[in-house]
Amino acid sequence: MLSRTADNLYWLARYMERADCLARLLDVTQRLAQLPVAYGGSTNEWRSALLTAGCAEQFKQLHGEDATEQNVINFLAFAPENPSSIRNCFEIARTNARSVRTALTIEMWETINTAWLELKRYSTKDMTREELARFLSFVKETSLRFDGAAYRTMLRNDAFWFSRVGMYVERADNTARILDVKYHVLLPDSEHVGGPLDYFQWSSILRSVSALTSFHWVYRESVKPWLVADLLILNAQMPRSLTSCYQNISRYLDDIAAYYGRQGTAQRLARSTFTRLSNSRMDDVFQTGLHEYIEIFVSENNRLGATVTEQYLL
Amino acid sequence: MTVAFDEMTNADGSVRAAYTALARWLSNVPPDVLDHRRKEAEFIFRKIGITFAVYGDSDAQERLIPFDIIPRVLTGGEWARLSKGLEQRTKALNLYIKDVYSKREILRAGIVPEDLVYQNPVFRPEMNGQKVPHDLYVHIAGIDVVRIDAETFYVLEDNARTPSGVSYMLENREIMMRLFPELFAENRVAPVENYADELLATLKSLAPTTATSDPVVAVLTPGIFNSAYYEHSFLADKLGVELVEGRDLFIKNDIVYMRTTEGPKRVDVIYRRLDDDFIDPLAFRPDSVLGVPGLMSAYHAGNVTLTNAVGTGVADDKAVYSYMPEIVRFYLGEEPILKNVPTWRCREADHLKYVLDNLHELVVKEVHGSGGYGMLIGPRADKAQIELFRAKLKQDPNNFIAQPTLALSTCPTLVEEGIAPRHVDLRPFVLTGSDRVRIVPGGLTRVALQAGSLVVNSSQGGGTKDTWVLEES
Numbered sequence: 001m002l003s004r005t006a007d008n009l010y011w012l013a014r015y016m017e018r019a020d021c022l023a024r025l026l027d028v029t030q031r032l033a034q035l036p037v038a039y040g041g042s043t044n045e046w047r048s049a050l051l052t053a054g055c056a057e058q059f060k061q062l063h064g065e066d067a068t069e070q071n072v073i074n075f076l077a078f079a080p081e082n083p084s085s086i087r088n089c090f091e092i093a094r095t096n097a098r099s100v101r102t103a104l105t106i107e108m109w110e111t112i113n114t115a116w117l118e119l120k121r122y123s124t125k126d127m128t129r130e131e132l133a134r135f136l137s138f139v140k141e142t143s144l145r146f147d148g149a150a151y152r153t154m155l156r157n158d159a160f161w162f163s164r165v166g167m168y169v170e171r172a173d174n175t176a177r178i179l180d181v182k183y184h185v186l187l188p189d190s191e192h193v194g195g196p197l198d199y200f201q202w203s204s205i206l207r208s209v210s211a212l213t214s215f216h217w218v219y220r221e222s223v224k225p226w227l228v229a230d231l232l233i234l235n236a237q238m239p240r241s242l243t244s245c246y247q248n249i250s251r252y253l254d255d256i257a258a259y260y261g262r263q264g265t266a267q268r269l270a271r272s273t274f275t276r277l278s279n280s281r282m283d284d285v286f287q288t289g290l291h292e293y294i295e296i297f298v299s300e301n302n303r304l305g306a307t308v309t310e311q312y313l314l
Numbered sequence: 315m316t317v318a319f320d321e322m323t324n325a326d327g328s329v330r331a332a333y334t335a336l337a338r339w340l341s342n343v344p345p346d347v348l349d350h351r352r353k354e355a356e357f358i359f360r361k362i363g364i365t366f367a368v369y370g371d372s373d374a375q376e377r378l379i380p381f382d383i384i385p386r387v388l389t390g391g392e393w394a395r396l397s398k399g400l401e402q403r404t405k406a407l408n409l410y411i412k413d414v415y416s417k418r419e420i421l422r423a424g425i426v427p428e429d430l431v432y433q434n435p436v437f438r439p440e441m442n443g444q445k446v447p448h449d450l451y452v453h454i455a456g457i458d459v460v461r462i463d464a465e466t467f468y469v470l471e472d473n474a475r476t477p478s479g480v481s482y483m484l485e486n487r488e489i490m491m492r493l494f495p496e497l498f499a500e501n502r503v504a505p506v507e508n509y510a511d512e513l514l515a516t517l518k519s520l521a522p523t524t525a526t527s528d529p530v531v532a533v534l535t536p537g538i539f540n541s542a543y544y545e546h547s548f549l550a551d552k553l554g555v556e557l558v559e560g561r562d563l564f565i566k567n568d569i570v571y572m573r574t575t576e577g578p579k580r581v582d583v584i585y586r587r588l589d590d591d592f593i594d595p596l597a598f599r600p601d602s603v604l605g606v607p608g609l610m611s612a613y614h615a616g617n618v619t620l621t622n623a624v625g626t627g628v629a630d631d632k633a634v635y636s637y638m639p640e641i642v643r644f645y646l647g648e649e650p651i652l653k654n655v656p657t658w659r660c661r662e663a664d665h666l667k668y669v670l671d672n673l674h675e676l677v678v679k680e681v682h683g684s685g686g687y688g689m690l691i692g693p694r695a696d697k698a699q700i701e702l703f704r705a706k707l708k709q710d711p712n713n714f715i716a717q718p719t720l721a722l723s724t725c726p727t728l729v730e731e732g733i734a735p736r737h738v739d740l741r742p743f744v745l746t747g748s749d750r751v752r753i754v755p756g757g758l759t760r761v762a763l764q765a766g767s768l769v770v771n772s773s774q775g776g777g778t779k780d781t782w783v784l785e786e787s
Contacts, residue, residue, distance in 0.1 A: 001556075003573045004559070
């Protein structure tokens with residue numbers, strides 16, 4: 001297939017995934033920010049959301065230090081100045097989709113196009129909490145529908161595999177960043193262990209990757225920091241864990257290699273990251289330091305993205 | 315103005331045979347049902363994203379072409395005659411262009427004036443003496459036809475460069491079949507959905523003889539900001555070939571390759587939807603970023619087929635148009651089956667005098683204009699407009715032709731007030747391969763939605779209709 005087409009599909013999937021992650025992040029942040037302070041409600045939840053979304057710097061240029069509910073929501077969801085706002089994610093996804101319409105199924109195109117048309121209905125100014133909630137669930141539903149349409153209707157060939165690789169690279173990045181921003185509350189030596197603050201912070205992390213229920217099914221005990229980290233980093237059953245993401249990335253890159261009859265650096269990188277994740281134990285992770293462990297992962301993940309681009313998309 | 319011929323209803327109020335079933339259905343169907351289906355059609359068009367961009371209209375970046383849900387009907391007999399005429403005309407166009415770029419017999423015979431060729435801005439000296447694959451130039455033609463009475467069809471324009479609109483022909487039919495299955499049960503309508511197959515067969519037949527038996531075809535688009543981008547992606551999709559932009563292609567040793575995830579892949583046939591001016595910055599406009607540097611050199615080396623060929627514009631401007639009957643006779647030794655609209659060439663002194671004396675009842679068009687821009691419709695123009703054109707004509711008569719205001723036929727159309735007659739034209743698409751000519755029955759009917767208006771162009775508020783060719787019973 002055309003390199004440009006593959007590139008468009010890869011980024012289309014990344015932007016759809018990013019929109020979904022942002023919607024979850026906003027959802028959870030609002031929930032935390034509404035808690036009484038004694039239960040972990042704090043004043044800087046909105047700042048922490050900016051850090052997690054990786055756009056604190058851009059925000060600062062626009063609004064300075066003043067991170068309020070209203071301007072963070074506006075920035076992450078709608079601001080045209082923020083290249084990764086939900087609105088921009090959908091805009092870019094649709095532009096990409098338009099230029100690769102021939103590589104999309106009708107169902108995928110209609111999902112994106114309908115969402116893009118519907119996006120215009122949400123006014124950005126003075127959104128009530130109710131309207132915001134409706135907006136966020138619309139975003140999440142769009143991602144679900146897009147993902148489902150892709151899964152159910154696409155031919156299993158390079159077009160499908162490139163878009164899946166894009167989705168998982170983006171997802172891994174998001175999971176890693178959520179963990180990283182919250183890592184201080186995950187450290188088990190905190191005096192608050194077992195307190196209400198921890199509980200709500202941890203469960204908010206789980207909620208932001210829609211894993212709260214899964215957590216209980218997997219561990220059958222109350223939410224504990226090292227278990228949350230275990231679930232999101234190492235547990236291969238958990239579809240947003242780093243291990244699961246890399247299992248999928250390796251698999252789809254291998255499919256591409258088999259289809260084209262040759263493999264390259266991207267395949268080797270993905271496999272080595274996957275192997276390292278599979279061989280890790282939670283004790284080791286905490287020994288190296290969770291923050292360092294995740295930092296290494298994030299840079300490896302970025303390197304993989306760059307390698308895929310170089311190998312196939314130029 | 316004379317009363318226009320209506321394709322459904324005779325002057326005495328009786329219904330013409332082709333429309334019998336449709337007229338019965340129209341008189342039975344409640345108005346709110348029609349209105350509801352019209353809205354449904356619009357919703358579907360928007361959802362699928364069948365939009366076009368209007369240049370210079372930043373407000374409406376993506377607009378819908380209005381779709382009228384009442385089909386336009388032709389009988390099998392009418393179509394048989396039309397399609398014969400279309401085939402003949404396209405053959406003549408091909409022979410004429412070949413001649414213009416090689417022996418120039420028609421110029422030497424004094425039939426077409428030389429300056430019409432040499433001073434034509436779309437004449438491409440680069441094509442002089444160049445051989446093109448299979449000696450064919452116009453592989454995809456959109457011949458605009460209008461009707462003025464039960465018997466007479468006129469050719470209004472030969473579009474021999476990159477005619478568009480075929481996606482609307484196909485989507486209109488899809489939507490009609492979705493919305494009105496009962497109508498298709500009552501009328502035996504010739505299908506059009508095989509157009510993509512016919513186009514692919516045509517394109518493959520045109521591959522250079524050096525290509526493999528399964529040549530690689532690609533559609534070349536200027537990109538998503540082009541007004542017809544939807545059509546480009548639609549066609550690539552239906553053909554099952556890559557939709558490429560200039561930057562996806564590169565030339566090495568006079569061979570065209572596309573950049574793919576598996577490395578370079580050779581391309582044999584390029585259905586380009588990009589004007590001559592832009593296809594190769596080394597040969598034409600150096601500022602074009604849409605084209606492929608070196609493409610002309612690969613083309614001249616005979617390693618790639620461009621459809622349509624470069625330089626076909628010499629055959630489709632409005633000045634050459636007036637010579638088409640002579641062109642048909644010259645190359646084919648036959649009488650033209652399809653007539654031309656009587657045309658005054660303002661370049662000829664006696665014609666110019668007639669035109670200047672009768673501006674108020676003529677349509678004056680620029681020789682190189684298209685899209686309904688830059689024309690004068692005498693009977694509808696005010697004094698100032700007429701005087702403006704009088705001055706233009708005197709200053710540069712060569713740049714204009716004039717035609718009588720035709721009473722274009724009308725078809726029943728759903729408008730605000732209900733069902734009313736509106737003027738229509740027809741653009742059938744003629745495919746010329748190395749093996750044979752293929753024409754899918756019908757074409758794109760364009761309709762002027764304003765009462766009395768004769769301008770059907772989508773850029774000026776025209777709409778489209780599904781076009782039916784009925785099987786002879």
